[in-house]
């Protein structure tokens with residue numbers, strides 16, 4: 457009998473109420489937390505034995521689902537062999553994983569490991585600033601990101617995050633972070649009449665770099681598809697145009713693949729939807745280990761790494777992470793990638809995202825659906841009171857839909873706090889290895905709930 461089985465459920469709830477501080481949750485006095493007890497594939501079971509399909513893959517990370525014995529074994533085997541070793545020195549799983557990441561990115565990259573997506577982005581910011589210093593441009597220190605973007609919770613990553621509600625009690629953020637409007641065609645920030653919103657949005661970055669002074673701008677950071685900020689899906693040309701602008705101004709392009717990496721959008725990396733784009737820096741976490749263990753990675757193009765290389769010079773990267781690139785996490789990541797390749801997960805996501813989950817596109821006909829946006833296994837359904845005015849739907853209606861899905865055994869999400877009233881996008885992002893039956897359950901449950909919602 458495991459330790460958990462002898463626990464008294466009521467005691468667990470009390471201890472949770474008294475001692476466990478939940479992420480992103482309002483305090484509910486005497487609340488009944490959702491306590492998971494076990495998981496299998498895309499499903500988990502709570503303390504009372506009720507099963508749920510996790511339609512958001514935990515926090516968009518449980519890409520291969522629960523219970524992959526091979527991954528568990530890879531971690532255990534690595535811990536037995538070498539339980540810990542720092543990356544001030546080296547070990548085999550990190551070496552092999554860095555080489556694999558370079559291969560998957562399709563060019564020569566050097567990877568720095570950390571523990572999370574936030575840290576991967578912090579690492580990218582420091583590398584970008586130091587690169588410019590060592591490349592003869594010490595004044596290039598600013599970062600540009602887009603409104604609605606989320607890049608993490610630590611100070612620099614929060615400063616790149618441009619959602620008012622995530623910053624309101626923590627500002628001021630770190631200096632040097634600037635924001636431009638996103639390529640959000642449904643509510644084009646440049647006016648309803650604008651028909652080429654993606655292009656105008658990309659050109660805003662050009663304008664900002666010009667007016668700030670290119671000699672002061674270090675990098676642009678962007679997700680291929682803004683995920684937590686409401687699933688914003690521009691055309692592939694948007695990133696192509698941003699990459700050209702960055703190149704023109706000697707500004708680095710940091711692509712945040714924390715959510716989109718490792719197959720979520722139907723390509724191994726989201727930037728691969730934009731032909732010809734080869735980012736200077738790619739950050740990743742979540743799907744890198746499918747959430748089995750924590751790991752973040754900052755892959756830096758060898759062209760950038762060149763500037764950290766002069767022998768004997770004091771130009772090394774002065775940054776360390778005790779647990780970053782833990783041997784067990786790297787072994788898990790290697791096994792995770794092996795499974796993704798062996799099971800053709802990326803191709804499967806592209807196909808089933810179009811066919812089974814693609815049925816969600818029919819929700820667009822529903823009276824309070826403004827727009828359905830998707831890429832692979834990443835779906836956003838924007839809800840409005842009125843299709844013509846696009847006024848966001850009332851908070852309790854969207855909350856009710858999420859709650860009804862939960863009653864029926866399906867967990868779906870909504871976009872994080874952006875600005876008041878605008879967390880009106882339902883998010884569906886099931887594990888990439890969900891069975892076809894699981895995906896039908898997701899779609900059917902959502903249709904049922906929509907039909908019941910007035």
Ligand code: PLP
Pocket residue numbers: 515571572573574575577606607608609679683684712714715741742
């Ligand atoms: N970047 C993006 C796009 C994310 O969605 C997240 C987390 O949701 C992060 C970075 C931060 O990752 P972590 O929570 O592992 O620090």
